[in-house]
Amino acid sequence: MMLKGKVLIAQGGGPTAVINQTLAGIVLESRKYGEMTRTYGAIHGVEGIVNEDFLDLTQETSHNLEQVAMTPSSALWSTRIKPDSKYCHEIFQVLQAHDIRYFFYIGGNDSADTVRIVGEEAKKVNYDLRIIHVPKTIDNDLILNDHTPGYGSAARFVVQAFMGINLDVRALKGVYIGVVMGRHAGFMTAASAIAQKYPDDGPHLIYLPEREFSMEKFLADVKQMYDRHGMCIIAVSEGICDAGGVPIIATMRKDLEIDAHGNVSLSGTGAIGDLLAQQVKARLGISRVRSDTFGYLQRSFVDCVSDIDQHEAREVGERAVQMAYWNNGNGSLTIQRTGNYSVDYRLAGVEEIAAKTRVMADEYINKEGNHVTDAFRLYIRPLLGSGLQIPSHLRAPRVPKLLSNE
Amino acid sequence: MMLKGKVLIAQGGGPTAVINQTLAGIVLESRKYGEMTRTYGAIHGVEGIVNEDFLDLTQETSHNLEQVAMTPSSALWSTRIKPDSKYCHEIFQVLQAHDIRYFFYIGGNDSADTVRIVGEEAKKVNYDLRIIHVPKTIDNDLILNDHTPGYGSAARFVVQAFMGINLDVRALKGVYIGVVMGRHAGFMTAASAIAQKYPDDGPHLIYLPEREFSMEKFLADVKQMYDRHGMCIIAVSEGICDAGGVPIIATMRKDLEIDAHGNVSLSGTGAIGDLLAQQVKARLGISRVRSDTFGYLQRSFVDCVSDIDQHEAREVGERAVQMAYWNNGNGSLTIQRTGNYSVDYRLAGVEEIAAKTRVMADEYINKEGNHVTDAFRLYIRPLLGSGLQIPSHLRAPRVPKLLSNE
Known part of the structure; x- marks a missing residue:
């Protein structure tokens, strides 16, 4: 019975x-x-x-x-x-x-x-x-x-956001840093890779909590991409940590909020994006540097x-x-x-x-620790669902110049 | 000819x-x-x-x-x-x-x-x-x-964002501050009002650049709404100014970026949201306070x-x-x-x-200067387009308690 x-x-x-x-x-x-x-x-x-x-x-x-x-x-x-x-x-x-x-x-x-x-x-x-x-x-x-x-839909938000950011930054140039949710696991941040359609599309760099974050390496990476593309779009997880395993956000804020699970509050503030943007401006001398923290939008955006x-x-x-x-x-x-x-x-x-955490498999992260692999692209694609809009560029030929000699 | x-x-x-x-x-x-x-x-x-x-x-x-x-x-x-x-x-x-x-x-x-x-x-x-x-x-x-x-689509993003935020904040309570684009005109921020379906839905407060922003009045408003609803959702324009016409963001940042049009860079940083959140935490003693700066997502989000x-x-x-x-x-x-x-x-x-700026008409802003009027709701609705998703709550009856006597 x-x-x-x-x-x-x-x-x-x-x-x-x-x-x-x-x-x-x-x-x-x-x-x-x-x-x-x-x-x-x-x-x-x-x-x-x-x-x-x-x-x-x-x-x-x-x-x-x-x-x-x-x-x-x-x-x-x-x-x-x-x-x-x-x-x-x-x-x-x-x-x-x-x-x-x-x-x-x-x-x-x-x-x-x-x-x-x-x-x-x-x-x-x-x-x-x-x-x-x-x-x-x-x-x-x-x-x-x-x-x-829940992952597929939130990841879809990240993809749609970076598709738009690719177009936006291309229009006005500069460096853009998008801060994505993910305390210990980089799956959300990694999803941004699916926004790459054209060969020079961003995100050009992806930083995950699974790999140690070094400010020096980060700045060198940004400089390399900016020199190559005239712009640099970066996806970074809110949970990135330094060599000692300390969250980058904790290295700069004193008023940290701790929840009942012993977790430091990472979202609901633009602090980490602002920190990285300031470093790029000050150390690389790039003037147009923007950061957005996707925050709560990425898990509750309607439709x-x-x-x-x-x-x-x-x-x-x-x-x-x-x-x-x-x-x-x-x-x-x-x-x-x-x-x-x-x-x-x-x-x-x-x-x-119970109480265990899965992180991104090594095969999903590139050797340099600043992007994803094709294995990850294959893994995530079906989860994002159908009908994902694909941005398109103009492909018209250039007009010969009449006044200048270049 | x-x-x-x-x-x-x-x-x-x-x-x-x-x-x-x-x-x-x-x-x-x-x-x-x-x-x-x-x-x-x-x-x-x-x-x-x-x-x-x-x-x-x-x-x-x-x-x-x-x-x-x-x-x-x-x-x-x-x-x-x-x-x-x-x-x-x-x-x-x-x-x-x-x-x-x-x-x-x-x-x-x-x-x-x-x-x-x-x-x-x-x-x-x-x-x-x-x-x-x-x-x-x-x-x-x-x-x-x-x-x-361009306005209708960007405004639709703001509406969809606040619809989701209403549901998100209701689930976990607290105070939420969403910072919306708009230097001199509050149209984008005001759009958030359309996210209100149920009588206690947010945004409960809307601050526009058309009205002087006073931190004391803001904190009093937040306290009133938080006491009434057990939560408070706020839409605030990045362009809010103090009594002297100085942008609130300029009262706190020294490293301001000025573009060719003489405009201070307001977006690409979470600074203003963080400032307001810190004030609410410190002065009102509310522990769960979050802010998101919608940033570039609101003008380029795909689909x-x-x-x-x-x-x-x-x-x-x-x-x-x-x-x-x-x-x-x-x-x-x-x-x-x-x-x-x-x-x-x-x-x-x-x-x-040329070089003139239109701002929100007085008839679109409520008397207290912290929300919009029905005239604005009527004005904006068709611009948002069709097929806007409408969130729904459960309406099942409560179960009588067996153990506690309330």
């Missing part, structure tokens, strides 16, 4: 463009099974659980769920709280009180760790609970996954989404419910690439995923 | 998402008339003219022109040079040498001034020249125009475009050629709103437009 009881859904960590696809996938699939008596959504993640702040999603219209699925960022809102054992115990008590037997926690590696601890609580007292971590993160840093829902990402985000929600219902599954749902391009989903042990 | 000779097209100032529509409109229309013997494009604006750096656009395929028309930023590249009389004289000599009889300069109010001076040069020596300033600027600051090509803007940008190019050919017209092409929503085009005297 199938396990009978309520379903609970919550989200942890940063928003993505497709997290509500996963939410809709779980709600619509769970409402098909009589044993899943109600489907609740916790408001603000684990905070909503301990406070019993639940929405009864059994009473949400399918039509509105489909509208919400198309809306970026978490419709259930989120939390940055990292539960300790005591907090997990409180979570578990609420699950028991409401007879919740299926718990789906959508999130990254920190959320997977919460799933692990709550699952252990349930086991201790023999409370029958299906508990599944459902992946999402724009950082693409979950191990055992080919990629994670910038990969259809592949949408599709997979919906499926991980649906499959999580199916695995919990039909296979009594517990663990972390993962995406496996099975062809070029096709995927399938597999349940991994949550302890294998 | 119609004036016979070559056609020259150039662009000045910052790129927009639809400037190449105007370019395509001029090229395709001018190629219809036998008297327009060739159609040239100057590379890097007036610099390309004095250097005789021309592309022969008569030999560009119509198919590629249509691809280029869909590509943001200027395909002919641009310039920030502001020609003086001597420079204009050089321009005129090149026009004469190449028998250019039709000159279309796509640009803002500075470009209009160049058109004015070159036109006077031609008149002095009785050289028969049709010379038309064709409008473009994301700033929407040309007088005698209802609006300018974020208003169809109305595209359509009109194409038409201003086409109409400019028609007016020069059929009406022997000289001057500045303007867009007039004739209905709700329909437009028509009219030639104005270039001296009426």
Whole structure:
């Protein structure tokens, strides 16, 4: 007999463009099974659980769920709280009180760790609970996954941004530095490489947290590219670190914000871009130097989404419910690439995923540590989805000069 | 008999998402008339003219022109040079040498001034020249125009950004400051108001260069909104000034860059957002405060475009050629709103437009000077184009609590 009881859904960590696809996938699939008596959504993640702040999603219209699925960022809102054992115990008590037997926690590696601890609580007292971590993160840093829902759409934003920047900088020349999200993993920053269509298109340089950042090497690289192209477009990860592993941003700011996970706040400030721009101006004597920090736009911009990402985000929600219902599954749902391009989903042990970070494979980074390889281009292309606009240049012939002799 | 000779097209100032529509409109229309013997494009604006750096656009395929028309930023590249009389004289000599009889300069109010001076040069020596300033600027600051090509698409970027920010900040709470382009005119920043769908949606506060910016009033406003909503989303123009008319950015930075037009460089740095965020943190004691400077993304992001803007940008190019050919017209092409929503085009005297700046009408700004009015919402809506995505929230009922008594 199938396990009978309520379903609970919550989200942890940063928003993505497709997290509500996963939410809709779980709600619509769970409402098909009589044993899943109600489907609740916790408001603000684990905070909503301990406070019993639940929405009864059994009473949400399918039509509105489909509208919400198309809306970026978490419709259930989120939390940055990292539960300790005591907090997990409180979570578990609420699950028991409401007879919740299926718990789906959508999130990254920190959320997977919460799933692990709550699952252990349930086991201790023999409370029958299906508990599944459902992946999402724009950082693409979950191990055992080919990629994670949310990454393709955020990467698409980065590509579209750099396509435009290529055209903008070409029109007025100079040096441009675009600062992209990514604390430990450079997947987001690396996506910028797909903006290169014409041979002299940028980004000409890409700096990732996987490689030590040296200011001297950076300035030498910029000078070389600027001399070659008359311009230089650079993609840099907010998480770049010096030889000692200290984030470049931490070498310059004293008022650092630390979150519950012990992470330094990197976004929401233009500091690192400004620092690099100042160095290029001062040390290389280039006058037109601009930097933009893509910030929150890259994870929540409305109407910038990969259809592949949408599709997979919906499926991980649906499959999580199916695995919990039909296979009594517990663990972390993962995406496996099975062809070029096709995927399938597999349940991994949550302890294998929890609190671990995947970074860019060595084969994805060039030898000089300042760009990506074709292996990475092949890896990322399908994730960006279809219909990506391709910029075009004029190709008309030059007119012979009449006045000057060149 | 119609004036016979070559056609020259150039662009000045910052790129927009639809400037190449105007370019395509001029090229395709001018190629219809036998008297327009060739159609040239100057590379890097007036610099390309004095250097005789021309592309022969008569030999560009119509198919590629249509691809280029869909590509943001200027395909002919641009310039920030502001020609003086001597420079204009050089321009005129090149026009004469190449028998250019039709000159279309796509640009803002500075470009209009160049058109004015070159036109006077031609008149002095009785050289028969049709010379038309064709409008473009994301700033929407040309007088005698209802609006300018480029504005609608850039404004749409701002709307989509704030729609996403509303969802993102709601998920994790706090204060968010988005810094939008606009030196003297607040049209771009004001567009953010269209992101408000639900009654408590942001931006809750909008600061425009048309109103004096007071840090004390700003902090009081933020506190009020934060107390009311538990969050506060703010749109602020990069051009905000203090009571003395000094840009807020100039009150804090010493290394200011000045361009040929005497303008201080406002973009390409996160400085103003960081300043405001630090003030909110320090003075109001709010811990989660983030700022993003939208920077160059807002004027060149690929695939974020208003169809109305595209359509009109194409038409201003086409109409400019028609007016020069059929009406022997000289001057500045303007867009007039004739209905709700329909437009028509009219030639104005270039001296009426040149070097003048239009700002937001008083009726578009609320009494407190920290938001827009419904008159502005009515004004801007058609310019944003069709198919704008509308975010949706969940509306499921709350679940009664079992453990806590609230």
